[in-house]
Amino acid sequence: MHRSRLYAILIDAPRDEADAAAAFWSAALGAPARPEPGAPQFIALHDALPGLVAAVQSVDDAPRIHLDIETDDVVAETGRLLGLGAVQVGQWQECRVLRVPGGHLVCVLPVESDPALFDAQARAWP
Amino acid sequence: MHRSRLYAILIDAPRDEADAAAAFWSAALGAPARPEPGAPQFIALHDALPGLVAAVQSVDDAPRIHLDIETDDVVAETGRLLGLGAVQVGQWQECRVLRVPGGHLVCVLPVESDPALFDAQARAWP
Numbered sequence: 055m056h057r058s059r060l061y062a063i064l065i066d067a068p069r070d071e072a073d074a075a076a077a078f079w080s081a082a083l084g085a086p087a088r089p090e091p092g093a094p095q096f097i098a099l100h101d102a103l104p105g106l107v108a109a110v111q112s113v114d115d116a117p118r119i120h121l122d123i124e125t126d127d128v129v130a131e132t133g134r135l136l137g138l139g140a141v142q143v144g145q146w147q148e149c150r151v152l153r154v155p156g157g158h159l160v161c162v163l164p165v166e167s168d169p170a171l172f173d174a175q176a177r178a179w180p
Numbered sequence: 181m182h183r184s185r186l187y188a189i190l191i192d193a194p195r196d197e198a199d200a201a202a203a204f205w206s207a208a209l210g211a212p213a214r215p216e217p218g219a220p221q222f223i224a225l226h227d228a229l230p231g232l233v234a235a236v237q238s239v240d241d242a243p244r245i246h247l248d249i250e251t252d253d254v255v256a257e258t259g260r261l262l263g264l265g266a267v268q269v270g271q272w273q274e275c276r277v278l279r280v281p282g283g284h285l286v287c288v289l290p291v292e293s294d295p296a297l298f299d300a301q302a303r304a305w306p
Contacts, residue, residue: 075282156201
């Protein structure tokens with residue numbers, strides 16, 4: 055058995071537009087924008103969403119939005135999602151990047167949330 | 181003064197892949213997929229996210245994810261977002277479709293949530 059939960063929504067913006075995107079979303083949602091220490095490509099949108107992390111990410115790609123799923127077993131969760139039709143298209147540090155049915159991107163990563171939040175909200179999978 | 185809140189995340193999938201996308205997301209998040217009465221292009225993902233509506237939408241376009249903002253004054257909220265750098269690119273029924281800095285799509289629509297939820301969570305803008 056392993057567990058997972060939807061952890062974050064990432065607003066991926068082309069590098070040249072990422073600062074403008076972060077400024078827009080911060081003002082639009084009334085959420086302070088805070089650079090992530092040690093990860094300059096991320097600008098967190100503090101408390102933008104109830105129970106979910108929201109951030110703008112600078113990418114060398116077209117604009118897109120992707121979702122992050124956190125899990126206590128990245129291999130098992132990736133395997134579960136592959137079984138549902140996803141295809142692994144990359145790996146970045148401990149995160150697996152999947153293209154899922156419909157064509158969207160999902161990242162599977164180790165638990166990032168407070169453990170109590172994860173325990174309270176994660177779903178268990180056989 | 182008017183108010184707004186982030187209302188929904190829409191997983192827009194090409195028409196031929198929308199059913200597969202809905203089946204994937206329903207299983208991936210453990211959220212029952214329910215067609216929306218009277219709006220066959222939408223398949224709601226029930227209770228997928230805390231406090232936000234999530235749905236797969238069938239579109240005649242490339243895969244994308246967009247966000248919906250609900251408001252008690254569509255004209256004022258649209259004007260506020262245009263002032264932050266968004267550009268209106270369409271209108272669908274009462275909804276305004278905006279391209280926002282970074283290149284993503286946002287729809288501005290009249291309040292859809294339960295009024296008590298909207299009152300509790302909406303931000304007020306001068």
